[in-house]
Amino acid sequence: MDLMEKNLELVEIQKLEGHTDRVWSVAWNPVSSHADGVSPILASCSGDNTVRIWEQSSLSRSWTCKTVLEETHTRTVRSCAWSPSGELLATASFDGTTGIWKNYGSEFECVATLEGHENEVKSVSWNASGSYLATCSRDKSVWIWEGLEGNEYDCAAVLSEHTQDVKMVQWHPTMDVLFSCSYDDTIKVWWSQGDDGEFECVQTLGESNNGHSSTVWAISFNAAGDKMVTCSDDRTLKIWGTDIARMQSGEEYVPWTHLCTLSGYHDRTIYSAHWSRDDIIASGAGDDAIRLFVDSKDDSVDGPSYNLLLKKNKAHDNDVNCVQWSRSEGDQLLASASDDGMVKIWQVATKP
Amino acid sequence: MVSGLINENPIIYPKKERRLRTDSSNTDEFTPEPIDQLEIFDHIRDIKDPEHPNTLEDLRVVTEDSVELDDDNSYVRVTFTPTVEHCSMATIIGLCVRVKLLRSLPARYKIDIRVAPGTHATEDAVNKQLNDKERVAAALENPNLVEMVDECLLPSDE
Numbered sequence: 001m002d003l004m005e006k007n008l009e010l011v012e013i014q015k016l017e018g019h020t021d022r023v024w025s026v027a028w029n030p031v032s033s034h035a036d037g038v039s040p041i042l043a044s045c046s047g048d049n050t051v052r053i054w055e056q057s058s059l060s061r062s063w064t065c066k067t068v069l070e071e072t073h074t075r076t077v078r079s080c081a082w083s084p085s086g087e088l089l090a091t092a093s094f095d096g097t098t099g100i101w102k103n104y105g106s107e108f109e110c111v112a113t114l115e116g117h118e119n120e121v122k123s124v125s126w127n128a129s130g131s132y133l134a135t136c137s138r139d140k141s142v143w144i145w146e147g148l149e150g151n152e153y154d155c156a157a158v159l160s161e162h163t164q165d166v167k168m169v170q171w172h173p174t175m176d177v178l179f180s181c182s183y184d185d186t187i188k189v190w191w192s193q194g195d196d197g198e199f200e201c202v203q204t205l206g207e208s209n210n211g212h213s214s215t216v217w218a219i220s221f222n223a224a225g226d227k228m229v230t231c232s233d234d235r236t237l238k239i240w241g242t243d244i245a246r247m248q249s250g251e252e253y254v255p256w257t258h259l260c261t262l263s264g265y266h267d268r269t270i271y272s273a274h275w276s277r278d279d280i281i282a283s284g285a286g287d288d289a290i291r292l293f294v295d296s297k298d299d300s301v302d303g304p305s306y307n308l309l310l311k312k313n314k315a316h317d318n319d320v321n322c323v324q325w326s327r328s329e330g331d332q333l334l335a336s337a338s339d340d341g342m343v344k345i346w347q348v349a350t351k352p
Numbered sequence: 353m354v355s356g357l358i359n360e361n362p363i364i365y366p367k368k369e370r371r372l373r374t375d376s377s378n379t380d381e382f383t384p385e386p387i388d389q390l391e392i393f394d395h396i397r398d399i400k401d402p403e404h405p406n407t408l409e410d411l412r413v414v415t416e417d418s419v420e421l422d423d424d425n426s427y428v429r430v431t432f433t434p435t436v437e438h439c440s441m442a443t444i445i446g447l448c449v450r451v452k453l454l455r456s457l458p459a460r461y462k463i464d465i466r467v468a469p470g471t472h473a474t475e476d477a478v479n480k481q482l483n484d485k486e487r488v489a490a491a492l493e494n495p496n497l498v499e500m501v502d503e504c505l506l507p508s509d510e
Contacts, residue, residue: 075493076493078486094489138487183487214480215480233484268462318460
């Protein structure tokens, strides 16, 4: 299926209202989708200090707010992430704490609060097995937490090599390698040797590696884990790659290299980028638009190149802060969060 | 008395006469009024300097020409000139301008704030902070900072 040949559009399925301030992030529950026989669930977090859980009814197909997680965080909730099992939701807040919430069916309860960062926590990410949690903060550090019995979490590492505010952390989809991106314009890779090794910074992707020239806001991996996309205040998307087979088989770290830069497509800061399971990269930017990119499959010697598949102008009435593809195959649902206080659900469809 | 001000003796410029706004010829109540440079300047000219009992206009920190505007594309950029090169109040001033415009302009507006090139020792660092909306949002959740900004934004009794 060559996407570029089809005439595609991004159709707004529903607008989810409820938050009373800007919405910073959305996260799809990984285990729920119609295919599983379970209703898809989406979490959104906001400047109104709350997290909202949205569910799609299998009968009416419309989305409603199932519950509001409130009265815990005392400041903006900046990002949220579901554990791989879908049972836990971690929430990162400007109040300096990270909340761990357990899903008890119709209710959520905050079962743990991780403290330690000196100021605003910006992002939280679970590794593939759910055994590790990573958080990052304006205090320039990245923390790795280990889950223990009985809702206890131990701090396994405090990594302090960024020189500025760390905007996002993201675990590799298949390996326990952690990536972070920052206001210091770099992306750092954290790796631990063997089972008992300490995590340390094994690579920094900065301007000298064809890296970004301003704040890097987000990182997203493709399903195979051999490529990643990063987005920045420098208004470009960058694609990076590694030899994943070599990395997975051997004991040593295999560096990431720059493959391609997508510039000239965005007029304002790009806040979010997400790589779908079927290889479409979505971006959300400060110009209120959502853009979709695909590999041009040109097989040039210089490496891969990407084409703009479509641009959705005025996707929201204000900056798009987050775009996230749902995990379910074939659905091609995209959720977006904006400064306009809305969450929107979109579907990629062929134009009539 | 040691006042410890960054700039003990700022230059205070003679006040420019305020031009009367002519009556708009637009009588259609449904068409939004185009916003012009003077209107944006009107929003920021009376912001008080954090250290002195003078406005940003008095100290020529902002002028009408420091406002670059593209109303059709809902874009504005304000370039301000701190009174001294090492002014640590530069970020506060920039934040005040941003907050005033956020409160005064329609939500569709994209606002960029910057220090006039060559007028500040750490202009890149200041500009980066002022234009990082996550940093601005977090700063505005700090009650002490909000109090300071609100003080500067209070209309003075003239």
